[in-house]
Amino acid sequence: MEWTDDAIILSSRRHGESSSITTVLSPEHGRYAGLVRGGSGKNKRGILQAGNHVRVQWRARLPEHLGTFTCELVHPHAAMVLSDPLRLMALSSSCAVADSVLPEREPHPPVYEGLQVLLNSLGQGDFWPLIYVKWELGLLGELGFGLDFSECAATGRNDDLVYVSPKSGKAVSAGAGEPYKDRLLPLPGFLHGSAEEGTLEDAADGARLTGYFLNNHVYEQHGGTQPEARARFVQALRKTADGSPRNA
Numbered sequence: 286m287e288w289t290d291d292a293i294i295l296s297s298r299r300h301g302e303s304s305s306i307t308t309v310l311s312p313e314h315g316r317y318a319g320l321v322r323g324g325s326g327k328n329k330r331g332i333l334q335a336g337n338h339v340r341v342q343w344r345a346r347l348p349e350h351l352g353t354f355t356c357e358l359v360h361p362h363a364a365m366v367l368s369d370p371l372r373l374m375a376l377s378s379s380c381a382v383a384d385s386v387l388p389e390r391e392p393h394p395p396v397y398e399g400l401q402v403l404l405n406s407l408g409q410g411d412f413w414p415l416i417y418v419k420w421e422l423g424l425l426g427e428l429g430f431g432l433d434f435s436e437c438a439a440t441g442r443n444d445d446l447v448y449v450s451p452k453s454g455k456a457v458s459a460g461a462g463e464p465y466k467d468r469l470l471p472l473p474g475f476l477h478g479s480a481e482e483g484t485l486e487d488a489a490d491g492a493r494l495t496g497y498f499l500n501n502h503v504y505e506q507h508g509g510t511q512p513e514a515r516a517r518f519v520q521a522l523r524k525t526a527d528g529s530p531r532n533a
Contacts, residue, residue: 418491
């Protein structure tokens with residue numbers, strides 16, 4: 286049994302003296318784990334950094350076996366953001382989230398494609414925090430927990446949408462939500478089309494929103510919690526937003 290595909294490294298941990306167990310996300314095969322011989326050695330460690338785009342070949346005698354990977358580096362996303370702590374945390378967070386919520390060996394091409402867009406954006410300009418939030422939003426939808434920002438849950442109108450109901454995941458207008466605003470989540474305009482751009486504060490609010498539904502509909506349902514890498518990133522994003530007036 287064998288297959289070859291493009292993939293993104295999600296995680297890699299030492300196994301034995303010199304090998305590693307590496308998990309990747311590929312468009313055709315989903316989240317997949319395999320043994321990389323020599324993966325913890327200095328010649329391959331750099332290739333197996335989370336976030337890197339690789340061409341991977343998986344081989345095993347039987348399909349249910351762990352199998353082995355050989356990986357050829359296509360693009361070193363991790364190396365491109367090493368000098369920017371916040372971008373590096375975003376890369377680590379996205380890979381950790383994908384690794385922790387996606388079912389094994391089940392293809393999710395939109396998640397893979399969205400992650401590629403996010404990783405590419407980390408090296409280009411300043412809009413990547415908004416792309417990060419949209420990627421998590423798409424991930425929730427792919428897992429069956431899509432949020433609906435098309436109209437107000439209370440009035441059916443599609444204007445002045447500023448909140449999200451934590452119960453239904455639907456948008457709520459300013460007027461309808463006013464009496465309950467302390468119990469509602471903020472809805473940044475860039476997530477429902479009322480604004481083409483957003484600020485770092487909008488991105489931080491968006492990450493709080495997606496994080497709430499990831500925690501309540503995904504992690505807690507399986508007795509887990511969000512990865513520490515995500516918690517660190519969201520905390521740093523909020524701190525940066527609080528100290529920066531610039532647009533994201």
